Amino acid sequence: MHCSLHSNVAVVEKEKSTNNEMPIHRPAMVRETLDALSPRAGDKALDLTVGTGGHALALADKIGPDGFLLGLDRDKSALKVAKERLAESASCDFRLFRCPFSKADRAAQEVGVERYHVILADLGVGSHQLEDPTRGFSYESDHKLDMRFNTTKGMSARDVVNSMPEEKLADIFYELGEERYSRQIARAICERRDEDPIETPAELAEIVKQVAARKSDGRTWRLHPATRVMMALRIYVNREMEELEALLEVLPHLLARGARVCILTYHSLEARRVKQAWKEQEDKGLLREFDDSPIMPSDEEVEENPRVRSCQLRAAEALTEGGLK
Numbered sequence: 001m002h003c004s005l006h007s008n009v010a011v012v013e014k015e016k017s018t019n020n021e022m023p024i025h026r027p028a029m030v031r032e033t034l035d036a037l038s039p040r041a042g043d044k045a046l047d048l049t050v051g052t053g054g055h056a057l058a059l060a061d062k063i064g065p066d067g068f069l070l071g072l073d074r075d076k077s078a079l080k081v082a083k084e085r086l087a088e089s090a091s092c093d094f095r096l097f098r099c100p101f102s103k104a105d106r107a108a109q110e111v112g113v114e115r116y117h118v119i120l121a122d123l124g125v126g127s128h129q130l131e132d133p134t135r136g137f138s139y140e141s142d143h144k145l146d147m148r149f150n151t152t153k154g155m156s157a158r159d160v161v162n163s164m165p166e167e168k169l170a171d172i173f174y175e176l177g178e179e180r181y182s183r184q185i186a187r188a189i190c191e192r193r194d195e196d197p198i199e200t201p202a203e204l205a206e207i208v209k210q211v212a213a214r215k216s217d218g219r220t221w222r223l224h225p226a227t228r229v230m231m232a233l234r235i236y237v238n239r240e241m242e243e244l245e246a247l248l249e250v251l252p253h254l255l256a257r258g259a260r261v262c263i264l265t266y267h268s269l270e271a272r273r274v275k276q277a278w279k280e281q282e283d284k285g286l287l288r289e290f291d292d293s294p295i296m297p298s299d300e301e302v303e304e305n306p307r308v309r310s311c312q313l314r315a316a317e318a319l320t321e322g323g324l325k
């Protein structure tokens, strides 16, 4: 498929990849990301969360045949789809790795390109994962409650809800999901698992819904009442805040002088942490954030793709090369 990136992006929402049935993620704020990063012909680009390759294709289009793209993700199936799509449409040289972005410096060393002109991190979960019921991210799924980006490592969400002490579960829901009924939900989970383990997202969502229904006196919900609990579990299982922390440390070392970096966040904990870390790095003379306020998606984009409604884009420019003065 050789078409311009913008038309490509517009048509991929319900597209399936050719050799498996994985849904393709529709990338958020592509125009704004390209504006912020200003990729030029011949640039070296690093996509830290390549997903199914939507943003990577857009970057590849701009850096052209003399450019180089390194793409990372923790999700093997997403990388497979991204590889297919880039092989078909990208004119630049590219390498993809299954690698957490906290270890981006190692991947960069491995490919022998240690500094980049444009770097993108599009955090969180993609629709290639949410819409695949076997991955256990969506509260409607009757498959195993899993939620790991890398399905070969660490505890699944099922293991967490069936083994974590009640108080710790409540802390996860409160701290990572800002869930107001965290204690009552943790209690209900523990009562239920004493009888039978919780196996699926749908079972967990039903437990949360019952607590919310008791607490909310017949009020209706704008979002499914399990949304925050599911998000908190996903963040916990994938150590997302720890990963972000490590990424923010390593980023300045990957930047060529004058390079640009862009981070798309989807919840307030991430957004706050990026803002704070960049402020500290600005004080050290490493980075300069373009604007104090983040860029938000347009009303049209939110209408077309409601999943981007919580997206915030922050962009910065390197003041040093590789974090060295």
Ligand SMILES: C[S@@+](CC[C@H](N)C(=O)[O-])C[C@H]1O[C@@H](n2cnc3c(N)ncnc32)[C@H](O)[C@@H]1O
Residues within 6 Å of the ligand: 025, 026, 027, 028, 048, 049, 050, 051, 052, 053, 054, 055, 056, 072, 073, 074, 075, 078, 099, 100, 101, 102, 122, 123, 124, 125, 126, 127, 149, 238, 243
């Ligand atoms: C919102 S999606 C990115 C979509 C991508 N921009 C696209 O256009 O298809 C987020 C991706 O980040 C990946 N991811 C999340 N945490 C990660 C981490 N710590 N290291 C590497 N990849 C990560 C997820 O597996 C997911 O594929």
